[in-house]
Amino acid sequence: MFGFDTGLSALSAARLAIETVGNNLANATTPGYSRNRVLTATGTPTLVGRFYQGGGVRVAAVDRVTDDLLVTRVREQSQEVERRNVILDTLLGVEAAFGEPSTSGLSAQLGSMFDSLSSLATAPEDISLRKGVVLNAAATAEQFRRIRSDVGDTLGGVRSLIKDTTADINRITESIAAINTELAKTQGFQGGTPNALLDRQGQLLDELAQYVDISVTDAGAGRVNVQIGGQMVVNYNASREVSAQTGEDGEVDILLEGSDYPLDIRSGKLKGFLELSETGVGERVRDLDALANALILNVNRVHSTGVPAGGGFEVLRSHYPVQDQDGDGSLGDELIGSAGLPFEIQDGRLWVSIVDEASGAVSQTRIDIDPQAQTVADLVQSLNAVSGLNASLDATGRLSLAADPGSRFHFGGILTSDLAGNGSLGSSQASLATAAGGPFNLSAGASFDISVDGGANQTITFSAAQFADISSATAEEVAAAINGSLVGAQAEVVGDRLVIRSASSGATSGLSITDGSGSPAAALGLATGPAAGQDNPVAVTISGEYSGDMDERVFFQPVGDGTIGLTPGLQIQAVNAQGKVLAVLDVGPGYSPGDPLEVVDGIKVAFGAGAVSASTNEYAFLDAFADGDDSDVLAAFGINSFFVGTSAEDIEVADDLRADSSMLAGALGPAASDNRNVVRLLALRDAGLGELGDLSAQEYYSGIVADVGQTTSRAQLNYETEVLLRDSFENRLESVRGVSVDEELAALQRHEQAYQAAARYISAINEVTQVLFNL
Amino acid sequence: MVFRVTQNLSYESAQQQVQGAYSRLYTSQLLVARGKRISKPSDDPNAISRLLDFKNRHGELQRYSQNASQGRAFVDSAAASLQEASTLIQQAREAVIQGLNGTLSASDHDTVATAVDGFLQDLISLANSKVGARFVFGGTATDQPPYELVRDASGQERVVYHGDDGRIVSEVGPSLSFETNIPGGEIFRHGARGATSYSGVTGVRAGLGTDNGVGVDELIARHGATALSGGSGLALGASSTTADTILGSHVIDIDAVAGTIALDGGPAQSFTGTETDYVLKGTDGELVHLDLTGLSAGFQGQVTATGMGDLSIDGGRTWTAISFSSNDRVVDSLNGSTLNVDTSAIRRAGTDSVSYGGTLDIFSALVAIRDGLRNADSTSDVGAALNRVRSYLDEFDAGHNRLLEGLSELGSLSSRLESAESRVDDLDVRLQELISKTEDVDISEAVIQMQQNETAYQSALLVTSRVNQLSLMNYL
Structure with missing residues (x-):
């Protein structure tokens, strides 16, 4: 009864179509659902007589309507959105941690710290202002630590997210492998497509793609193989696990089970997390640490060479312990340059001042620092050798310094209390000097005659053998050559210049030179005299505290001959080593011998009564040092430091200062209102710091904040763009595979009518057959 | 191919539209409520570092202004002390002139000498004036009385200066520092050395x-x-x-x-x-x-x-x-x-x-005058002795003039500090304008923007509700 067969096939096809519509409607809001469509085909025709007759309809397939290309693009775009989202969320967290702009952020706090110093400069002895500086600095340190900890937490959070993500990836790849197994089974039993499994597979792949960039290859029978970073993680029925490992440098690597080689992750959530841990957040942490480190070092450099209230310290202890680097159980044998101290020590000098409390007298000792040659024990010994100071290294590697009872110590205020050397200025011995230091161009065989104390001429002859290079003779070589044959007088090198002094002193001593062949005296620039000594030498006294920026050697040399306080127009010039005249001092009538005269940058000099002479090149000199410690040894050990710590994580105001703000070293001298070191500290506000690429602390911090803002705002923009793109792809995909209720309703009508028509057809066939039966 | 629009699509797109419109409305509301355009660095990363700089400088300027006014208080009170000292010195001078009157007796000389001694003590205590806990005329040694009357080894009474010649320098403007004190050694000093x-x-x-x-x-x-x-x-x-x-x-x-x-x-x-x-x-x-x-x-x-x-x-x-x-x-x-x-x-x-x-400062001059008057009658030539006292009076007057010079220097310091303060205040006003321009919201513009966003939100809601009412079902 082929008529019935045709009708039946139409009926069942229409039913299936209606059921499909029903299924579509039921899943209209199911995420990721692809609408199904019944594909029908004509049945196999049968030859009836000479004609082929149609065999009705048959259901060819129930098709999932989708667009594989779009699915892939949506998947890729979702990865991108997820990645941007993670970055944005984290960066927003970082931005919030900085909390700028605000009246309490680090920027404002740094400003307050310097403002309180500025305030302290107006009344340095005011204990409440001192306290204010310490409190503001402590608040600054706290802000550093808070931001560092918040950003650090974010970094930690990102790292733990990386761990969670790898766990998620492992869960998904395992499921995909399981589906592969299922698919292999279904494929084996029947030819129909297991759409539900494929949808599930698609969802898992979508999910995985959000975490990491994957490449999917068809493994036949609907199965997929998945690769991450070129490595197979799902291979038919098997999956391999990935894991995160944090290296020592803080960098996180993703490793595949059974491999030590890190996977190359290019996008997805995981890439976002990795990027953040490396640059987005990690960089801020490094920037903050660098800023804190530079601030600690530079503030401590200045503070360590200041003088606290009371004019000095009784006891100090270093903050940073010396480490036993060579592991021999002894701390003293470490070179100070490599003793595990947080800051670098340079070649330089340290000046230790010991102040007598009763008299206020200051004695200064210079300690030369060579980080590559000096051990910690050497340093302790040098400090101990300073009279009035006791130094020791305790078992924890910290340096303790204590002054003798009745005295105090400090490392500041370079009080040039003594002449570095008095070549010949107003001395009691007769003297003749050169006008400048060497090298001197002498010729072999050159000679001059010299008479000492009016005695017979002695001839000094220079030979080439006495010099390494006679045309470039050093002052020391010349002195040695002269001393080799001169009797009754002595040649010396004082302050680079050569000076010949008579052994006898007083008015009867005398020196006179007659230049001979080769004119060596002229070549040396040596005065020829005659020079005479005097019974009462001129006392030269230096006082004051040098406040210049650079080390300076100052020579004092008379302009003209005469007696201090007596000879009209008598002047003494102060000249630096480069020959620049720093000051011209009037010491003629009107100058009371012994009155201090201002030279330059806080240095004062006084000349006692007596005769001075320019014609014999008389001179005296002093060395003025700009910094009590240009080796940074104090900052490296943390002696008399303002801040302690090495990074934003542990920056803090030194305990000593927090306990007692009178330890704030705001002075360079003993006076209560001496604010010179406060002013030096204050100069750090706008000073470009070498460690920060010549930016000031404030500028560097503003830069960090601007970077944070820039990155966050870019991340925001990126995120929004990617979301728009994803939405547009999703919309297009939805347009292809989504269920339109209207469409389905229309189809329902159509299929319902087809069903009714088929039923009518069967009924018609039935009637026709009935007619036949009734024949 | 015609773009199929499904219900899901229309719902989702409506949701996005409404969400977007509402988010814009919310943002503009926040802007109006806060009044600040920049509340976090990403709001305007290009302006943030400028803004931080401005704010810091604002803090600095306020500090400068405070420093200047504190400095001025210090200088002014020093000037007040000197003013008082000057009056005292004039009174002392009158007393001495009387004491030099040739008709006075030995006991009269003694009385005047005692009065001079009183003036000396008063002058010393003025030179030891304090502002708060700080001695004004001690240079940077502000923690101890700068002047003290001592008797030296040869029995001579002298006024000794314990202060130093340090100046207290305060920051009162960007790269602008002023001294806020004059050490006593420069005010109560002696003049240039003479014969x-x-x-x-x-x-x-x-x-x-x-x-x-x-x-x-x-x-x-x-x-x-x-x-x-x-x-x-x-x-x-x-x-x-x-x-x-x-x-x-x-x-x-x-x-x-x-x-x-x-x-x-x-x-x-x-x-x-x-x-x-x-x-x-x-x-x-x-x-x-x-x-x-x-x-x-x-x-x-x-x-x-x-x-x-x-x-x-x-x-x-x-x-x-x-x-x-x-x-x-x-x-x-x-x-x-x-x-x-x-x-x-x-x-x-x-x-x-x-x-x-020229080496007699005002204190030594007073001491010399006092002792001269006291001892005049025990010398052989009283007239000559009184003449010597008169010569000390010249030194005394010179000392007074130097003190007046110090006073006028303090006056000019004070007015310089005052002008620095007002200059800094002016700068600050301009800086605050800049800050406001950088970070503040233009309220009228922001309100208009908010109203626009509100209208957009309402339209989105309206359209969504209208579209969602449509379905084939209504017509089958």
Whole structure:
């Protein structure tokens, strides 16, 4: 009864179509659902007589309507959105941690710290202002630590997210492998497509793609193989696990089970997390640490060479312990340059001042620092050798310094209390000097005659053998050559210049030179005299505290001959080593011998009564040092430091200062209102710091904040763009595979009518057959 | 292909539209409510570092302004103290002028001296003025009274300065620092050193070279031994060594015939020729003790008497032999100061009061005046002593003038600080405008924006509700 067969096939096809519509409607809001469509085909025709007759309809397939290309693009775009989202969320967290702009952020706090110093400069002895500086600095340190900890937490959070993500990836790849197994089974039993499994597979792949960039290859029978970073993680029925490992440098690597080689992750959530841990957040942490480190070092450099209230310290202890680097159980044998101290020590000098409390007298000792040659024990010994100071290294590697009872110590205020050397200025011995230091161009065989104390001429002859290079003779070589044959007088090198002094002193001593062949005296620039000594030498006294920026050697040399306080127009010039005249001092009538005269940058000099002479090149000199410690040894050990710590994580105001703000070293001298070191500290506000690429602390911090803002705002923009793109792809995909209720309703009508028509057809066939039966 | 629109699509797109419109509305609402355009760095990353810089500078400027006003308070109170000191000095001067009135008695001099002492004490306490806990005139040594009246080893009262010459420098503007004090050493100072003067008792004069003593001193010339030129039979009296006062060479005119003897052409004294310890007096208190018993009979002529001796300026602690030259250098063993004395015209032993010209600060001048008045009546020549006091008064006036100079310097410091303060305040106002321009919201614009967003939100809601009502179902 082929008529019935045709009708039946139409009926069942229409039913299936209606059921499909029903299924579509039921899943209209199911995420990721692809609408199904019944594909029908004509049945196999049968030859009836000479004609082929149609065999009705048959259901060819129930098709999932989708667009594989779009699915892939949506998947890729979702990865991108997820990645941007993670970055944005984290960066927003970082931005919030900085909390700028605000009246309490680090920027404002740094400003307050310097403002309180500025305030302290107006009344340095005011204990409440001192306290204010310490409190503001402590608040600054706290802000550093808070931001560092918040950003650090974010970094930690990102790292733990990386761990969670790898766990998620492992869960998904395992499921995909399981589906592969299922698919292999279904494929084996029947030819129909297991759409539900494929949808599930698609969802898992979508999910995985959000975490990491994957490449999917068809493994036949609907199965997929998945690769991450070129490595197979799902291979038919098997999956391999990935894991995160944090290296020592803080960098996180993703490793595949059974491999030590890190996977190359290019996008997805995981890439976002990795990027953040490396640059987005990690960089801020490094920037903050660098800023804190530079601030600690530079503030401590200045503070360590200041003088606290009371004019000095009784006891100090270093903050940073010396480490036993060579592991021999002894701390003293470490070179100070490599003793595990947080800051670098340079070649330089340290000046230790010991102040007598009763008299206020200051004695200064210079300690030369060579980080590559000096051990910690050497340093302790040098400090101990300073009279009035006791130094020791305790078992924890910290340096303790204590002054003798009745005295105090400090490392500041370079009080040039003594002449570095008095070549010949107003001395009691007769003297003749050169006008400048060497090298001197002498010729072999050159000679001059010299008479000492009016005695017979002695001839000094220079030979080439006495010099390494006679045309470039050093002052020391010349002195040695002269001393080799001169009797009754002595040649010396004082302050680079050569000076010949008579052994006898007083008015009867005398020196006179007659230049001979080769004119060596002229070549040396040596005065020829005659020079005479005097019974009462001129006392030269230096006082004051040098406040210049650079080390300076100052020579004092008379302009003209005469007696201090007596000879009209008598002047003494102060000249630096480069020959620049720093000051011209009037010491003629009107100058009371012994009155201090201002030279330059806080240095004062006084000349006692007596005769001075320019014609014999008389001179005296002093060395003025700009910094009590240009080796940074104090900052490296943390002696008399303002801040302690090495990074934003542990920056803090030194305990000593927090306990007692009178330890704030705001002075360079003993006076209560001496604010010179406060002013030096204050100069750090706008000073470009070498460690920060010549930016000031404030500028560097503003830069960090601007970077944070820039990155966050870019991340925001990126995120929004990617979301728009994803939405547009999703919309297009939805347009292809989504269920339109209207469409389905229309189809329902159509299929319902087809069903009714088929039923009518069967009924018609039935009637026709009935007619036949009734024949 | 025609773009299929499914219900899901329309719902989702509606949801996005409504969400977007609402989010924009919310953002503009926040903007209006906060009034700040920048509340986090990403709001305007290009402006954030500028904004932070502005805000810091705002804080700095406020600090400068406070520094300047504090500095001004310090300077002004120093000026007030000086003003008071100046009044006090005028009163002291009037009292001294009265005291120098020639008709006053010894007790009147004493009364005036006591009054001067009172002024001295008051002046010292003014020089030790404090603002809060800080001594104003101590330089940077603000924690101890800068002036103290002490009696030195030679018994002389002096006012000693314990302060230093440090200036307290305050930041009062960007790269602008002002001093906010003048050390007392510069206000109550002495002037430029002038010539050293002597009271002229012994005949010494100022030598060559610059002396370095300060204030007033006493130069003691003592007699050691006398020598006589020979030929007359004249010999030294028994108490010559102990009681002679002549120094240098003196001429004795003897007329044995007339029985008269005279020193340096002074009034002739008569003698008998039997005296063994005859006191020959000169006009200025020169004394020579002579033994006339050996005088050649009928001697008529001149004998030269030469007195040798020593000088001391430390109350006789150390002595320097007189060389009768243009420059004898006498050193004070107590403070090391040197006095250059011309002894070529020295005539007699005695005590000269030495005054180092220009080196009397206002305190030393008052001390010298007080002591001068007190001791005037015990000296042989009261008029000369009072004249010396009058010369101290000149030094006193000079000191007063220097104090007034200090006062005017303080005044100009104060006005400079004031102008710095107002300049900084002006800068701050402009800076705040900049800050406001950078971070504040233009309210009218923001409100209009918010209203637009509100309208957009309403439209989105309306459209969504309308579209969602449509379905084929309604028509089947």
